[in-house]
Amino acid sequence: MAGPPEGRVRVLALRWVHLLQGGALLMPFFLLVNVGIGVVRPGSARLLNGALGPQFLAFGLCLPLVAAAGLLPVVRALESAAARTLCGLPGGALAQGPADSWAARRRCAGWFTLHVGLGGLLSGASLAVPPMALVLLAHPLVPALHSDRWAWPWAHAGSALWTAPVAGLALLAALAATVHGAGALLARCAPPLLGPTPADRLAAAERRAADLAARNRLARDLHDSVGHALSAVALQAAAARRVLDSDPQFVRTALAAIEETGRSTVAELDGMLGVLRDGESRPAPGPGLATGLESVIARSRATGTRIDLRVDASLGPLAGLDAQVSAESFRVVQEGLSNALRHAPGAAVSVRLERQRAPEGEMLAVTVENAARTVPGPRPAGGRGLAGISERAALLGGTAWAEDAGGVWRLAARLPLAAEAGAGAGAGAGHQRKDGPGNGTERESAP
Template identity: 40%
Template sequence: MIKSVRPLLRGSTYSGALFAYCGALASLPLLPVAMLPTLAWPSAPYGVQLVLTLLLWVVLIGVAGLARTTRRVLIASARRLLRVPLPDPVAARRPASPSGAGPSPTAPAPVPVPAPDPAADRWRTPLWLLLHVALGWAGALVSGLLLLASLTLPLGAEAGLSLFGRSVRVVGGWQSWAVALGCVLPAATVCVVVTNALRWSAPKLLGPSPAEQLALAAERELALAERNRLAHELHDSIGHTLTATTIQAAVAGEVLSADPVAARAALRSIEESARAALEDLDYVLGVLREQEAETAPTRTLADLPELLDRLRHAGAVVEPELSGELTQVQGTLSRAAYRILQEGLTNALRHGAGGPVEVRVAAAADRLELSVVNRTGAGASAGTGAGTGRGAFPTSGHGLPGLAERVRLLHGEIEAGPVGPQHWRLAVRLPVRLPA
């Protein structure tokens, strides 16, 4: 009993009924237009005029439901008044990389998803709008008559009912109050029926079609892939900056009195590194907040000399070996190569045991080869980076796994491991696609 009465006490029931009644009222401006043919044909029988008006009225309501704006308004209203969780309509568009720099080197290739077909699904909105208007008019007429009876009977109005040859008439007194109160419950029940009918039909006719559901899933997949890429970018940039600035600060503290010029150079390098990291952080946070960043920081192989200079200011001895036409490495491959070298050099500083760091970049016609070699210390455990000394990569974290994932998505090869008793080598080979 309590469960059956509970819908009558919910505010959402009456807000849904109000939504239905508003749909009925919104169809009224189309009624004079539907009556124009009957006005132009006054000699037609009354029944023909009525049927012609109703048919044209239905057609006009259906045509109004074809507009995209109509569907958006109906979805927003159903979410608010019917409490139905409906997503916004999916526009047929090709998602673009937020960075504006082309495909992401760490994002998986999107699975081809058929774009939503507006023509195939457009009939659902007019059908729902017709159902909305029909339920609105039926509910408004029935509940309106019942409420009118509940208000007028106690004031002395007469009511009669004839059924199967028997008549019942109510004229004032306590009977009119009883009948008036009895009319309120059916009126509320009509609101429940109308609201539940709209709630049941809204997801089926206003909700996403199967093609739109696939498009929404594809958008969510691309968003997750982009956030994963941003996590890689943030790890590479901030991790490198923190490692380099820590070492540079230690160097500046040691030579502050003996060599002020070197200390100032180290502090200047800290400032430049921090500024570059802040640019990356500002861009990533802007994307995560779904705000469009002003500029996307795109580090490429052209920025490699600046990266090596910062390492030298940190006290590292870097021995670069660059060969081939590096200018032919462009776009995604160049950005990924920079991040790979940055991660390798950062881990060489963080986990290495001093000594020179050999950096090799060789660009051939069909491949790009990258390698970073550094000392690991006499006590390093081969292949693990653990032991009494320090290895080139940590045993946990996102450094080496992130690099492996980046290289895999670029269809390349990666090798990371000890070379001899005291060196660690990171080697990456990536295929090169010449620009057309």
């Protein structure tokens, strides 16, 4: 063990306690074996007060029972906590939960047997060696100990008396060395026997992927909802300020739209914060076409922007669409309107929802078009919106793209009308985005 002497002494003391804990865990099994032998052969199993041979026999008979107890799932959690605290092992090296698979249980049974077996032997030595060493240390100074009833392997008289303290110190050193070796063995064996199995690592990776997917989903929803709301509110306020004296009716309409935008955005934020608070791994779908399309169009129109909305009659009632497809389609429309309001204020916007037949099946085509950028200067930093739309489409098995075609900025998405099983549960990161027609850009560019 490296480190300062006081650190090494502390580690030795903690590992000694860990071994004594193993000895304490052995006692119920030891007593059970004694009772069992007494039942099978009455009067022949006075092992606790007998010779060492019968006691070691009882000890050996305990170990199969210890191994069987180590198969209990909860044993791994308890032993991992004890080993992490008393053996000074890093938390990541040991599994933290119960053993769910039989492979993990068998490894835990092997560890439990090793811990309890070594602990039982070292606990017995810790009880027997210190008193013996004290007797040897005091032997030259206490005449009563010079009696012949003390059977030492050397003479009691003369200078040989002073070899007893040396033997006592040697016994204590041997005990400490044995404890050190046993503690080091346990510390070395703990990671392979109590560490996570491949199944544990896979489950942990799946939990991390689910958490990442939830965070990505929340990030996309925050960008889409809050970003659109702030853009709309800013443009509505600017438009109202320009006609404050000449068109009071428009100002009232803009203020009402700002109020409605703030109220709906706060409601969405409450839902997202509820997901964070409750620790859900998969947020519920946000607003859909049936519940949010009209309001987002009305808020955008309140900025003075002319918006042409066309919904294919063959789609049927929007409320009948798959909830996930409807929610993601709504985000496509919302992102397209946000881009138009931010980068091409005043330009007319066309929103189309159509049913299309494709080799993959029936698709919902969402297209948002407007004149290309009308605000001079470079595009502001950002670009997360269209990247998020591409991720949303890919998770449903669809495609999304943006292009500047002949002075018309187009954001388009093709989503399967029936969402794929498990859509939205993947990690939202590291997938392959599919290019659409046109230049197939995958980043948010200015209209």
